[in-house]
Amino acid sequence: MKPTKMRNTLIYRANYQTKSKQLGSALSKDLHKKYGKRSVRVIEGDNIKILRGEFKGVDGKVSKVSTQKSSVAIEGIKKEKTKGDKFDVYIHTSNLVVTSLNTEDKWRMAKLEGEDPRNLPKETKVEEKPAKTEKKEDES
Template identity: 45%
Template sequence: MVRIASKQPRKQRKARYNAAHHERGSLLHAPLSKELREKYNQRSVRVIKGDTVKVIRGDHSGTSGSVDSVITKKSQIVIDGVSVKKADGTEVPRPIDPSNVIVTELNLEDKRREQKLGGE
């Protein structure tokens, strides 16, 4: 977990940008939907490829899709169906911060993740 000791926003941003690789996973947590929160007794979970999420903030709010990739370096996720149009007309994926989405369905192919969540 990234330890942020200062109240100053510039130092908080700097701590996020300069976080070690093994600490960046804590920056990739997103809140769970109410149903999943009750089922697993957890408020948030680390987002991985294959999870289904719903965007709740920004220009793409209301859009649901599966997570195509996780950009650990920038602490962002790429969601299927969330894209922007470039000046030449091509569509490119729009990375989104995990705090702006809620997880509606979990990818439980990895058995370790299911055990960690403590589900059925």
């Protein structure tokens, strides 16, 4: 089997974990210096800049991530059909640079900073118990 056919087969038949790794995108120079990593998996909420293609130079926020297409949809980038309907344009993650990260995921941030995410402190929710009301006995 030719190497190109083998590579295409591996991409097409990839499992979810491999597909997730294929959603990686380069980090900007300042983020690269800060975290010491060259690339990161793109998630919703990241700010990106498009490097190649029709929308080159456009900055935006990731609105949807498609593991099936190995690409992302960006807020504000849409194309129009002949009937006037608008639809999202999906751009492959290899054509993007991440300019700022969505920091809501503690596991992801621990991995980026080089810490072991399994040792993260567990958030303990302290639930306030309702105060016990004393029962008054009826004196008759």
